[in-house]
Amino acid sequence: MAVATAGRRTAFRSRLGRKIQDNLMAYAFMAGGIACFALFSWYPLVRGVILSFQQINFVTDPYWVGAENFTAIFDDPLFFTAWKNTLVFTGLALIFGFFVPLALSILINEMRHLKGFFRVAVYLPVMLPPIVGVLLFRYFYDPGFGLFNTILRGVGLPESQWTQSSSTAMISLVLVSTWANLGGATLMYLAALQSIPGDLYEAAELDGASAWRRLRHVTLPQLRFIMLVLLLLQIIATMQVFIEPYQLTGTSNPDTVTVMVLIYRYAFTVNQDFGMAAAMSVLLFVVLAIFSAIYLRVTRDRD
């Protein structure tokens, strides 16, 4: 009897021992990954919120300043300019970046030839480092010897100052951004188009539906989900616009200063004020989190 209990106890202990050992083993495999997430994703999130209520000077410890960072950014006249510009950029980028990829993908999908070429060509700009597209367009936009004004002159249209005039600066930034990024959305639409069952078109055709009606009543309804998803992703991405204004119009140009540019300015150029930059980041985060939550909701309902 005593032997049996002891045997059971050792069996239990060894099972427990193996379980602990297995867990230790598993966490050893994950240690590097978890450490990187903890240091560069989870901790910065908390630190960012704390920092927005603190001031740091890299000499003494950070100290609490209450809501001063927030009142400081609200007092900055560039604050509202930056949000307005960001919304204008996002809005203009939607007008181009939302409908153009849709139209292009429908066109490509109807083509019986050169499909591979179209797919590669439209995605090529997405592969390039963003700085390449931006600097390339800087030359195209040059009011003196740039290609765009040459073309405008050639077809008899008035020339434009492009990035150097406050009325066209923003639209110029949107053009580069759209050129560089529309390939991704186009290919995603294309994949969605290819998964529309052909029977639907055939049935519509038998009912005597014209091509236009087939587009409106078969194609577009079938794309509703992917259109909504890409719309949200695009809003989230374009609200974080940085490289185009940073490189083409500079960080101190009120015509094109965006939220991200202002965060960069606060922290690294004019103010050297990480508290203000963190406060601005928290605001941007809250706005983007709203769109992220909608996105999460939409994609989860689909499952």
Added chain:
Amino acid sequence: MTITAPIRPLPATPPAAAPPRKRRASSGGVTRTLFSETEISRGKGRVLYWVVLTLVFVLFLAVFIFPLYWMFSSAVKTPEEYAQPDPTLFPHSFEPETYRLAWDRMRIAKFFGNTALYAFGGWLIQLVFQVGVAYALSKLRPMFGKVVLGGMLASLMLPATALLIPAYLTVTDVPIFGWNLLNSPWALWLPAVANAFNIYVLKRFFDQIPNDLLDSAALDGAGRFRVLWSIVLPLSRPVLGVVSIFSIVAIWKDFIWPLLVLQDPETQTLSVALSRLASTSQVPPTQLMAGLAIASVPMIVVFLIFQRSIIGGLAAGSMKG
């Protein structure tokens, strides 16, 4: 900055693991689209189709291919020809040495080397750590594994830019370790590991490897590491390929993070160095063009070689259910 797919992609089925039912094309004939074959191949429809095809082809050539041609060709012009008010479509002058000058005198070579080091080092360290996490979560199933996975996936919802400032401060003084990683490759490598999308894709793939296979190897006396190395990894080549391409491309293209953490010009990436050189007036514009062309070549080559995986991964990312 419209849709940057691999940065914040949709929760995806890994392309290699996509169920075969998607391959409808093999079931005979062409997939039916908006217009039927008869509409396109007869009479007026046929003419219209060829007109539209030509127009679309010319449009794509002009909008997407021409700027690249412009970049490669205007680098070989003389500075005088380059700056004349009416740009020439075909270079009248031919100075291929501009590329060599950019490579040597603008020190593109140095920045190219830096970027290659960051991309390959980042790729290696990401693969090691991310495979470790995915393997443990998928096959070893430790306690609180779900919590760990949830915490990682939650980071997908954080826009990277919102973390920029606190992440920068973290890199200047890493908690617990007290390292200052500014101007060091680790400032790019370690944060790159915190990419939940890669871990998710890897885990989803590992989940589909039958456990019996691993158990029988374990019975033969193979340890956890041995099972990973000799069974799981060889079976996972396709997904490892996709993850590798995406992580290398992401580091090569990244701009704002290296701009912040690599301020010493000696350590800069090609993108950041080109941005800095473009803002000074000392650099001849033709050499800058050559620099842009050199920065683009690796990405163009990667794309042309792996376009199936890249486009496939993107398409799989957008398709759910």
